[in-house]
């Protein structure tokens with residue numbers, strides 16, 4: 001009996017090729033769209049998480065002034081190396097403290113030039129910001145103390161100035177300064193904001209202060225919290241220390257700001273989460289459109305199906321046999337469509353994530369949701385008209401218009 | 402003659418059928434009393450709209466009467482539930498619709514096989530019986546045609562083949578020759594007479610043509626939803 005019903009259902013699918021194909025198509029579109037879009041969203045989120053990790057975890061950045069939009073006070077005093085020393089002594093646990101100042105200049109090698117930003121810092125900068133030296137070395141103490149013209153460059157600078165040549169030991173002209181390359185940083189890739197992280201030149205702090213900025217200011221202090229340390233506690237201690245050192249009265253506001261990458265990370269992941277839900281919304285719409293398509297096809301064929309049910313009942317089918325047949329038909333069509341949709345989604349999102357260079361992460365939950373939703377639409381709209389028709393007297397089903 | 406001697410297979414008492422409600426209430430049947438004996442061959446005649454099809458549908462358990470009693474072989478059909486009615490249709494009744502009611506886009510053979518499928522007849526036997534039924538209505542060679550590829554008369558013959566393929570206890574045929582030419586009509590009537598005599602299938606058919614009614618043992622005439630006349634067919638129309 002059951003076998004017969006399945007046979008009848010399959011025969012019916014074959015008989016109504018057009019209707020079956022359209023139903024399957026509706027489900028395929030819904031399922032494929034949702035899974036693909038959500039996979040892309042998840043990939044981007046993961047990508048950003050990776051980039052945040054590459055920035056160095058638990059990095060705290062201290063800069064003078066409040067970043068509260070335009071008109072913030074530029075009058076806030078900069079930090080000094082004494083501030084850096086005080087932090088090194090009084091705040092723990094830290095794994096590195098890097099004072100930085102920056103400048104920009106056009107770098108020239110032979111007839112090639114490249115504008116880049118120059119960061120003056122100490123060797124701590126590399127550990128704090130998770131930079132790995134690909135070749136060459138970090139700064140010698142004497143180079144830092146004497147403010148020698150040496151630099152370590154990022155891979156973008158290397159590519160633009162030296163092409164495929166080995167830059168170690170070569171000279172770069174930066175404005176009036178001729179500077180020797182002692183190290184090359186390992187490539188990190190694009191940052192989440194689309195900024196090229198590898199486009200940088202690092203020199204000893206003193207060199208930059210003397211030759212470029214012309215003062216003794218430390219524009220920013222970057223520090224890394226040691227493993228097991230609490231970013232919140234360090235931030236609190238820092239605030240207290242800096243307020244004391246900058247002689248701020250109880251009533252005065254901070255004239256410096258402290259940001260940590262955790263906060264930044266939260267902000268960035270927040271952005272991608274928004275993007276993912278946006279994509280999800282678009283996907284939900286396509287799912288809905290697919291669903292409405294299926295609904296339409298089913299409703300258009302209700303008259304024909306009702307008559308068919310009337311005929312089957314009239315020549316001896318039991319109500320439950322007719323229902324089982326139509327249910328089987330809906331389930332077969334819907335799950336076939338769902339499976340094709342999943343395959344298409346996996347193939348297309350694999351391809352898209354690959355070409356976008358973001359991780360390909362399969363979200364089983366979304367696959368299930370998309371599949372169940374579309375299948376439910378298919379089954380409900382395929383089955384319910386049949387349910388209604390099978391409850392009629394055969395003659396009424398036959399007369400249905 | 403047979404109707405007075407044999408125990409009635411079909412026994413209708415006061416069957417009415419009304420459509421609509423309130424002002425629009427109309428009666429298609431006003432209290433039909435009718436007995437049909439097992440093995441009888443009955444024709445129903447009457448003007449268009451007199452309730453012939455309505456009565457046939459009730460007899461064939463496709464429709465339910467508004468009031469009255471219907472006994473089929475001592476079982477009260479008017480009290481049966483849907484499942485029992487379906488069983489009755491499946492195992493005892495065959496029905497030829499005035500409007501054919503074949504499954505679209507389905508071959509003639511599959512259409513004819515369908516009632517056997519619901520009876521659980523094995524596939525091979527089913528195919529054999531269906532081919533045979535199509536052959537005896539003169540449709541061999543047309544097994545693979547769908548209703549859309551067949552003429553009205555051919556569709557009607559597929560519908561007849563579908564109704565007789567199960568050799569039902571009772572065959573209800575609503576104008577089975579309505580779309581056929583005279584020669585074909587006579588062939589079909591011969592076929593029905595044969596089924597009636599050889600397989601003892603009780604047949605009730607509706608017809609407008611006195612020539613076809615003449616093949617039957619008994620003619621019931623409907624007028625305005627009531628039985629107006631009930632006579633012995635052979636005596637009236639075939640004097641010899």
Ligand SMILES: Nc1ncnc2c1ncn2[C@@H]1O[C@H](COP(=O)(O)OP(=O)(O)OP(=O)(O)O)[C@@H](O)[C@H]1O
Nearest residue numbers: 420421428429448449450451452453454455456499
């Ligand atoms: N579903 C319905 N709703 C309302 N009235 C109906 C319905 N079906 C039939 N009728 C009415 O019942 C009456 C009997 O109809 P029926 O089909 O039984 O006539 P008939 O004798 O078979 O006619 P014909 O010879 O034309 O087939 C008609 O007046 C018709 O209008």
Ligand SMILES: [Mg+2]
Nearest residue numbers: 453454455499
């Ligand atoms: Mg009629």
